[in-house]
Amino acid sequence: MAIIVALFVLCAMFSGTYADPDTLQDICVADLTSDMKANGYACKNAENVTAADFVFDGLVKAGMTNNTMGSLVTPANVQKWAALNTQGVSMARIDYAPGGMNPPHSHPRATELLTVLEGELEVGFFTTGNVFINHTLTKGGIVLYPRGLIHFQKNNADVPAVALSAFNSQLPGTQNTAFTLFTSSPSVSDDVLTKAFQIGSKEVKMIRSKLTPKK
Numbered sequence: 001m002a003i004i005v006a007l008f009v010l011c012a013m014f015s016g017t018y019a020d021p022d023t024l025q026d027i028c029v030a031d032l033t034s035d036m037k038a039n040g041y042a043c044k045n046a047e048n049v050t051a052a053d054f055v056f057d058g059l060v061k062a063g064m065t066n067n068t069m070g071s072l073v074t075p076a077n078v079q080k081w082a083a084l085n086t087q088g089v090s091m092a093r094i095d096y097a098p099g100g101m102n103p104p105h106s107h108p109r110a111t112e113l114l115t116v117l118e119g120e121l122e123v124g125f126f127t128t129g130n131v132f133i134n135h136t137l138t139k140g141g142i143v144l145y146p147r148g149l150i151h152f153q154k155n156n157a158d159v160p161a162v163a164l165s166a167f168n169s170q171l172p173g174t175q176n177t178a179f180t181l182f183t184s185s186p187s188v189s190d191d192v193l194t195k196a197f198q199i200g201s202k203e204v205k206m207i208r209s210k211l212t213p214k215k
């Protein structure tokens with residue numbers, strides 16, 4: 001009992017000492033070359049910070065959608081844009097060919113707001129209660145994807161679509177549901193997939209070969 005109380009007090013002390021959920025400086029432009037990692041990146045030296053650090057044109061150009069899914073996500077996260085370090089936000093541009101889809105995936109570290117810039121998109125997600133929520137958004141419409149839930153967008157129209165997403169994390173992380181399970185490295189045993197999906201090894205091999213990026 002005394003040990004549990006002591007542990008509790010210790011935890012309280014430490015969380016009081018260390019936990020500050022807010023940033024402690026105005027800026028901390030990431031030094032992406034530093035080996036120091038502290039739940040983010042070390043700050044670049046102040047004298048080397050310039051106005052150019054705070055603007056990003058990586059989302060100006062349309063992404064190539066001539067791939068299997070007919071879509072491309074172009075991220076503007078801390079790895080692409082060092083100024084986001086410690087700021088708790090990031091964005092992404094998504095381009096969709098007619099019929100293209102950004103396949104089911106989740107972001108473990110962020111809630112997402114996606115707005116349609118061009119065209120229209122079916123925007124669906126699944127709750128932990130296994131409820132499917134979907135809607136078709138037209139230009140200017142916004143959907144909220146709650147943190148961590150599996151979601152997708154599909155362009156059911158015969159013209160291209162473009163969307164812009166905002167995240168409350170500098171590095172939301174993405175787990176693509178199908179790719180994670182069928183193309184991980186090293187591969188998960190076929191038994192796991194045949195049982196999980198109630199399919200045969202033949203089907204597992206077929207899905208693996210279709211999802212594995214062609215070299």
Ligand SMILES: *[C@@H]1O[C@H](CO)[C@@H](O)[C@H](O)[C@H]1NC(C)=O
Pocket residue numbers: 044045048
């Ligand atoms: C600042 O930038 C210059 C030129 O890029 C570089 O040589 C120098 O090491 C940098 N200084 C710091 C403190 O990072």
Ligand SMILES: *[C@@H]1O[C@H](CO)[C@@H](O)[C@H](O)[C@H]1NC(C)=O
Pocket residue numbers: 064066067
């Ligand atoms: C997509 O198109 C571009 C040029 O239009 C080409 O360079 C690229 O190889 C194509 N990619 C695929 C996967 O076909």
Ligand SMILES: *[C@@H]1O[C@H](CO)[C@@H](O)[C@H](O)[C@H]1NC(C)=O
Pocket residue numbers: 122123132134135136
């Ligand atoms: C939502 O999904 C259902 C299938 O469950 C589909 O029939 C319907 O067209 C979708 N609705 C929208 C608005 O995309």
